[in-house]
Amino acid sequence: MDASPDSIPLPEIFWSFETGRPMQHCSLCGCDLMEPGTQYLIEKAFKNSETVFEHALCLSCYSDAHESLSQESRQRIEDYFAARVDINRRQRDFMEQYGTDHGKWIGHCMVKGFPVREVEEYQLYGFCVDHDLIFSGAPYVLCGDVIDEIMDLLSEETLGVMNDLSEKLFGIDAPKDLLVF
Secondary structure (H helix, E strand, O other), X not given: OOOOOOEEXXXXXXXXXXXXXXXXXXXXXXXXXXXXXXXXXXXXXXXXXEEEEEEEEEHHHHHHHHHHOOHHHHHHHHHHHHHHOOHHHHHHHHHHHHOOOHHHXXXXXXXXXXXXXXXXXXXXXXXXXXXXXXXXXXXXXXXXXXXXXXXXXXXXXXXXXXXXXHHHHHHXXXXXXXXXO
C-alpha cells in the first residue's frame, strides 16, 4: 500500500512475539496478509507486559467471526462503546493532536483512560492493510477491566462461539478473554 497520511509501516508492538516479525498469514484461513491490498485485524493480549496471545484475522475471517456472534451480543457491545466512547470524535481528535504517532493512540485504555503502563492486563487492536497500520478508529487498547465488562455482556450463545473460535486459533490452551467485535 502506498504511504498515506493515515497509515504508517506496522510498528513492532503489532509484530508476532514468536517470530519478531509482522504476522504473515491469517490465523484462521492462512491467507497471505502481506499480499498488496489485504485488509486484516490484529489482536494482542498482554499481562504484566508479557504477550499472552496474539492473532491476525483477514477481513473475511473477521467478518465471519463477527457475524457469528449473537445479534443480542453485538448490540450490547455496540451500546457499551456508544455510551462510553465517541469513536469518530476520537479518530478526528487523535489525528489532529497526534497524527500517526501510534504510541499516543495506544498509551491509554480507550474506554477507561488508564495508562497502559499502570494496568496489569490489556488488549491491543489494530487495523492493517498489508505492511501498514491504518489509523481509522484503531489502533486502540482496552484494559482488563473493560474486557471483563464486555465479557459480562455476552450471551451464552456468543460465549460458545468465542470459545470455539479461541480453540481454532490457539488450541488446547485457548484464552478465555478473546474478543472479536
